[in-house]
Amino acid sequence: MNVEVASNLPYNGAMMRWARKWRGRTLAEAADKLGVPAERIAAWEDDKDVPTVRQARNLASFYGREFLEFFYDEEPTIVEPKFVPDFRIHRGADDPGKNREILEIQRWAELQRINALELYLDIEEEPPAFPESLHATLKDDVEDVSATARDALRFPFARQKRLTYKERQDFPDFLRRRMDAIGVLVLRENALPHYGVSGLCIVQFPLPIIVFSAEAPARSAFTLMHEFAHIILRESAISGPERNPVGSGREKQVERWCDRFAAAFLVPREEMLALRPLPERPAPSIGDDVLSGLARVFRVSQHAMLIRLVDLKYVSPEYYWGVKRPQFLAEEAKWKSKGIPKLWVSRIWNKVGLLYTGLVLEALGTGRIQPHQAQSLLGIPNPNHLTVIRQEFGGA
Numbered sequence: 366m367n368v369e370v371a372s373n374l375p376y377n378g379a380m381m382r383w384a385r386k387w388r389g390r391t392l393a394e395a396a397d398k399l400g401v402p403a404e405r406i407a408a409w410e411d412d413k414d415v416p417t418v419r420q421a422r423n424l425a426s427f428y429g430r431e432f433l434e435f436f437y438d439e440e441p442t443i444v445e446p447k448f449v450p451d452f453r454i455h456r457g458a459d460d461p462g463k464n465r466e467i468l469e470i471q472r473w474a475e476l477q478r479i480n481a482l483e484l485y486l487d488i489e490e491e492p493p494a495f496p497e498s499l500h501a502t503l504k505d506d507v508e509d510v511s512a513t514a515r516d517a518l519r520f521p522f523a524r525q526k527r528l529t530y531k532e533r534q535d536f537p538d539f540l541r542r543r544m545d546a547i548g549v550l551v552l553r554e555n556a557l558p559h560y561g562v563s564g565l566c567i568v569q570f571p572l573p574i575i576v577f578s579a580e581a582p583a584r585s586a587f588t589l590m591h592e593f594a595h596i597i598l599r600e601s602a603i604s605g606p607e608r609n610p611v612g613s614g615r616e617k618q619v620e621r622w623c624d625r626f627a628a629a630f631l632v633p634r635e636e637m638l639a640l641r642p643l644p645e646r647p648a649p650s651i652g653d654d655v656l657s658g659l660a661r662v663f664r665v666s667q668h669a670m671l672i673r674l675v676d677l678k679y680v681s682p683e684y685y686w687g688v689k690r691p692q693f694l695a696e697e698a699k700w701k702s703k704g705i706p707k708l709w710v711s712r713i714w715n716k717v718g719l720l721y722t723g724l725v726l727e728a729l730g731t732g733r734i735q736p737h738q739a740q741s742l743l744g745i746p747n748p749n750h751l752t753v754i755r756q757e758f759g760g761a
Contacts, residue, residue: 373415374415374418374421374436375436376409376412376415376416376421376435376436377412377435377436377437377438378409378410378411378412378413379410379412380434380435380436380437380440381406381409381410381424381435382410383440384424384425384428384430384434384435385406385410385428387428387430387443387465388427388428388429388430388465388469389464389465389466390427390428392406392407395424395427395428398423398424398427399420399423399424399427401420421435429469449471449565449566449567449601449602449603450600450601450602450603450616451464451602451603452602452603452604452605452616452619452620453561453562453603453604453605466556466559466560467560467562467565467603470554470556470557470565470576471565471567473554474552474554474565474567474574474576475567475574477550477552477574477717477721478550478567478569478572478574480721480742481550481572481720481721481724482571482572484724484725484727484728484733484734484742485724487728487733487734488724488727488728488731488733492548492571492572493545493546493547493548493571494547494548494571495547495548495549495570495571495573495596496517496547498513498517499513499514499517499547499596499597500597500599501597501598502598503598503618503619503622507622507625507626507629508629508633508634510597510626510629511626511629511630511633512633514593514597514626514630515630515633517547518540518543518544518546518547519543519546520540520543522633522636525631525663525664526662526663526664528664533582533583533664534582535582536582536583536585536586536664537577537582537585537586537589540586540589540590541589541718541719542719544575544589544593545718545719545720548571548572548573549572549573549574549575549593549596550572550573550574550575550718550720550721551574551575551576551577551589551718551720552574552575552576552577552716552717552718552721553576553577553578553579553715553716553718554576554577554578554716555578555579556578557576557577557578558578558580558698561605562578562603562604562605563577563578563580563588563591563604563605564576564577564578564588564589564591564592564603564604565577565592565602565603565604566592566595566596566600566601566602566604567601568595568596568599568600568601573596575589575592575593575596576592577589577592580697581666581697583660583665583666583668583669584666584668584669584697586631586665586666586669587627587628587631587665587666587668587669588604588627590626590627590630590631591604591623591624591626591627592604592623593626593627594622594623594626594627595619595623597626598619598622598623600619602619602620604620604623624672625672625676627669628669628672628673628676629673629676631663631665631669631673632663632665632669632670632673634677636663637673637677637679640659640662641679643677643678643679644678644679646678647675647678647679647680647681647682648679648680648681648684649680649681649683649684650680650681650684650688651671651674651679651680651684653667656670656671656674659674667693668689668690668693668697671685671689671693672685711757713743713744713745713754714758716744717743717744722743722754722758723758725739725742725743726739726754726755726758729755730755736748736751739751
């Protein structure tokens, strides 16, 4: 029988306590992660007991710190990233524990951007320049700005109307590749919804960052365009799924503009008017069958379709906010992907994106970086996995 025993290594319990609090973990959470009583964790922190090497390494990983820091005499100097403005408008947005997790996602995203910029230097290429035409303020008309965005992304509405069922399921990836081409680093972190976050945008040039999560495809497409609007406004932000329409705070104004932009991009006004003339006054409601039919025409979710119909004054806002929005959010919360990538390696580029993956492989292929560096940049522990990624990337 393989039994682990406590080590005699000179851990500093105070550093274990610091690491736990730095990451915003509780004793109970750490104990649950390691499968030991909370009293054991407390004893380690008070230098009354010591963990095994495996336990200490697992603890360091759970806290997001280096194992060797548990031997330090004092806390390391840490330069924290500047916290992106929090535009979430719902309860729990200021939860310190969740904020630490979001900060770590932000730190990871910013590191990918730094890596990407260094890779561009390695291969002696300039990163794509974000179009100067894509710059707006809250005073600008979302109809005009969304039309400019379609031109910049080279995505005419006629192409959207031709999307097949399979292409609609891949719609977020389609938009992601269009954003790659104009210098947006789009990353995916599926943990975002656990912290009440739908999307994260960090506006820095070159290579502004969007982080989104795995949602229903049509919802992900809306989230991507919402975060894209933040780049257009030059407004870094953490966005949440709950947005209260009441009030005049700047955060609410920005989120509302970004929602309207996303809806205008996905459902162009002129295309909608060609199908249905504007009524004299907004209808108090709309039938689910009619809403579903319009959503199919525009290849969008019913949620995005209704947002657009409210914005264009086809339907009363009260119907959306009071009746349908709670239903949509409940349905979206239950959504689970019914499939997994055909190739496990696609999970890598689902997370860091094809732009980033391609940069790593190009730098590797031209000898600018070594295989172990490519593994580190892509987060691949097994060198054989890197070989598979190089083989399969061309067909992505």
